Amino acid sequence: MTVEAIDLHTHIVPAEFPAYAGSRGEARWPSMHTVDCDHANVMIAGKSFRTVGNECWEVGRRIAAMDEAGISRQILSPMPELLSYWMAPDDALAMSRHVNGTIAHMVAEAPGRFIGLGMVPLQDPELAARELESLMRDERFRGVEIGTNITGIAIGDARFEPFFAAAESLDAAIFVHALHPSDEGRLIGSPQLKAVVSFPCEVSYAAASMITGGMAERHPRLKIAFSHGGGAFASVLPRLEHGWHRFPALKNGVPRAPREYARGFFYDTLVYDVAMTRFLIETFGKSQLMLGTDFPFDIREHTPRAAVDALGLEAADVALLYAGNARRFLGGAGLPA
């Protein structure tokens, strides 16, 4: 490949989970049940949550797929269902350390091809802040993935202040991924609609909450990115902007117009549509979008370079979306070329 391409949005699953060692009888502690040589079921609460392939944990399989798709480097983050916000904090901490250990090993196998985004038990924001500080001392990590909500509360809530304060001061990259949307009664059809129809709205709620709760104002140097192109957020932002001008209550703790904060956030390009990607560039700026694929899951973008190329941008801007913006988000100075 001729031009560097960083895939910001990829997931991992450990090949195995340790037996639950806590004291609560944690029914949602995951385990792996082998299906065949290449696949396993992630079992949660006695049911298969998802059948996953060994690209989830095998570095060689990933590198082969990356080479085929023209991806120089993958950013590894946990499959979101592993984030474990619904467990007691000490159990979630144990899961975090296991998953982060998997990521650390994978990066160590090919440090020129991978960078890690770990996970922390955000249901205890002080504990999450301390764990983030510890994680950032490991050069294999540049930050963490977090969910759009923590057991139903959007991430912009003031209770998460200690975590975001730590993230800002540590210069950690925070990747916000759709998780457990609020859509009761709203989906008519198959269970896959949750990821397909609800994820975009769930991401929009998270991004909006970072603005309307004042978190973005209080932490102007926080580096935060939203999955799935920010989901529906680009379509919600004009109405939020209009409401901010119209309703004085929306200005409490939010001195600048919402669009200003939104143009300081990062977003991946995972929207499967040229017209929408152009709308994202127009709304958020070409400096804020980063190539992302959802590798290795079924819904992934299989031809991410072609998706960016189809925008018809100038070469310098293509390079921004391919890698330049991701380097800025991740902290480019120390990233090996």
Added chain:
Amino acid sequence: MTVEAIDLHTHIVPAEFPAYAGSRGEARWPSMHTVDCDHANVMIAGKSFRTVGNECWEVGRRIAAMDEAGISRQILSPMPELLSYWMAPDDALAMSRHVNGTIAHMVAEAPGRFIGLGMVPLQDPELAARELESLMRDERFRGVEIGTNITGIAIGDARFEPFFAAAESLDAAIFVHALHPSDEGRLIGSPQLKAVVSFPCEVSYAAASMITGGMAERHPRLKIAFSHGGGAFASVLPRLEHGWHRFPALKNGVPRAPREYARGFFYDTLVYDVAMTRFLIETFGKSQLMLGTDFPFDIREHTPRAAVDALGLEAADVALLYAGNARRFLGGAGLPA
């Protein structure tokens, strides 16, 4: 004004409500409490739901505002909180007839300036179908406004089949308006965020449900429009399209690609943003967008003609967005010029 402009998205509130005459002690039956000569509080369950101005029911006040904004004709629909799906069907029917009576009187006062979209008790789909049939015999009505969900169930659910079958066979125009979003824990900030941040997602769920539940496939001649530019739906549609290609289960009852159905729906232009409106045109087609303002509520678009003019379209396409598409949606043949 030189070019006809139809405002599809305007609301009315009756000047008064009759005392509750049912048998249940209906706590959510609304009443009006006068604030001053020009304003009243809509009281629901002992609290002020909203302070509204007399433009809500006074035809003279509306016409003055229409002349100022260059609007030839308003389509009158109920303030959505009056839709009363949460009442027993017979109570909701009584409320529907009172609200529809108000609309009928307003249209009768200036039939060249107004057309009505009434309401029906959709919590009882068979009753709603009969009431729609009765309403469509009154030339002052072209259809009804409905909510995005009926007590939490998205409108694409099969239980609403009798209503949509009747709407299709009667050639009634159905205007779907955001109502009571599913956003528990997702809004961080003032209560106005529900209309500002949640409405777009709620509309997206409703539009998607009409496709994924097969309703759009079963009723190809149904004329249906979605408020707020379809909300976030244009940003969700590419992912739904991708999922439909990817997951066989999403094709059950949905033989055509989601985008084909979406381009048969109508949408208003109420998005407050040139870039987003262009994205809507690109996604849904210039034949599907209709000027809308949310008159007379605070959040309304005050300069709707300028908002359309800013798109830089050719004159023939401006005329489509101003009025031509609305005439098609409403049933143009009988609409006085």
